Amino acid sequence: MPSRWKPAPLLPASAVVHGAALLGTIAVPAAWPWAVGVLVANHALLAGAGLWPSSHLLGPNLTRLPHDAVQRREIALTIDDGPDPDVTPRVLDLLDAANVKASFFCIGRIAEKHPAVCREIVQRGHRVENHGYAHSNAFSLFGPGAMRRDIARAQATLSDITGQAPRFFRATAGLRNPFLDPVLHGLGLQLATWNRRAYDTRNGDAERVFQRLAGSLQAGDIVLMHDGHCARTPAGKPVILAVLPRLLQTIAERQLHPVSLQTSSST
Numbered sequence: 001m002p003s004r005w006k007p008a009p010l011l012p013a014s015a016v017v018h019g020a021a022l023l024g025t026i027a028v029p030a031a032w033p034w035a036v037g038v039l040v041a042n043h044a045l046l047a048g049a050g051l052w053p054s055s056h057l058l059g060p061n062l063t064r065l066p067h068d069a070v071q072r073r074e075i076a077l078t079i080d081d082g083p084d085p086d087v088t089p090r091v092l093d094l095l096d097a098a099n100v101k102a103s104f105f106c107i108g109r110i111a112e113k114h115p116a117v118c119r120e121i122v123q124r125g126h127r128v129e130n131h132g133y134a135h136s137n138a139f140s141l142f143g144p145g146a147m148r149r150d151i152a153r154a155q156a157t158l159s160d161i162t163g164q165a166p167r168f169f170r171a172t173a174g175l176r177n178p179f180l181d182p183v184l185h186g187l188g189l190q191l192a193t194w195n196r197r198a199y200d201t202r203n204g205d206a207e208r209v210f211q212r213l214a215g216s217l218q219a220g221d222i223v224l225m226h227d228g229h230c231a232r233t234p235a236g237k238p239v240i241l242a243v244l245p246r247l248l249q250t251i252a253e254r255q256l257h258p259v260s261l262q263t264s265s266s267t
Contacts, residue, residue: 005185008059010049011178017042046178050140053174053193059181062168062192062261063222069259070220075251077102077258078194079240080131080170081201081228083110083117087238088227092124094241098248100258102126103192105170108133108154110228115161122162127260130154130166130189140175148183155187168192168261192261194224198243204231206242213243214250222261 021035049057056063065074077095079102082088088104095102104121106128111118121128132139133154142150151169159165169189171180176191184191198212213223231239251258 005182008057008181010046010057014042014046014178050177051175053171054195058176058178059184060191062190063195065220065222072257073219073255074257074259075217075219076222076261077225078105078129078170078192078222078261079103079225079227080105081110081135081226081230082106083114083121084228084230085114085117087230087240088117089120090238090241091227091244092120092126094244094248095126096124098252098258100248100251101260102258103129103168103261104227105129105131105168106158107131107135107228108157109135111154111158111161118158118161122164127262128158128162128164128166129168129170129192129261130158131170132172133157135172137172139172140177142177142179144179144183147179148186151183151187151189155189192222194222196221197224200231200239200243201226201229202231204233204239206233206237206239209239210243210246214247217250217254217256219256 017038021039025032025035046058049055054063055061065076077100079091082104083106104126106118106121118128130151131154133150136142136150139147139150155166167190169184170192174193180191196213196217198209200209203209213225217223225240225244227238227240233239233242
């Protein structure tokens with residue numbers, strides 16, 4: 001039997017705040033401006049937590065690998081927004097050459113268009129994870145029903161294509177709202193974000209992207225890169241292809257071991 005969902009402390013606290021504001025206004029009608037101010041502050045806190053990808057205020061969130069993975073000097077390479085029929089196979093070649101594994105957070109509707117690329121990711125020993133079906137920029141504004149339909153559709157699509165059910169979910173741009181945690185719990189998925197990124201969908205400066213990723217890279221880090229929607233260098237090369245060989249070399253020099261999220265979380 002699945003475990004019962006337990007809300008993060010902020011959520012029942014917010015419910016208490018709403019109840020207290022209502023009762024206070026009934027008891028002292030003249031105090032309604034104070035009650036409104038308290039509610040506005042509470043909603044601002046909830047919104048801020050949703051806009052902060054690494055926040056744990058709305059529920060469990062994997063932002064770094066667990067302690068045992070740190071002891072093994074592991075890091076996780078996570079690659080979003082694919083599969084891309086041009087970029088993803090070349091990323092796979094680079095990972096194979098370095099003999100490392102990664103987790104690919106794939107968009108369901110794109111995976112439907114390029115199922116062979118999605119299957120190739122798994123066939124080469126990597127993980128395909130859930131990045132939603134539509135990858136809507138309005139995902140963080142979805143209600144629980146729309147959120148569940150989008151994630152469940154991606155889960156079914158990716159499972160059917162690869163024969164392997166995703167175990168992690170990542171929201172569009174990492175943005176979410178209080179409805180996400182119970183939805184993921186019901187679908188048996190875990191939220192995973194990151195603690196190291198270089199905004200490589202907007203920044204085509206390969207040197208700057210590399211420095212932001214490698215600058216203080218250490219065991220336990222979860223690195224975010226993009227094979228889909230990736231920026232291009234001035235020469236027109238996908239920035240991930242310009243950065244990844246050098247990043248993998250740096251990882252090896254620092255004696256770090258890239259693993260998929262599935263590998264790191266199962267031990």
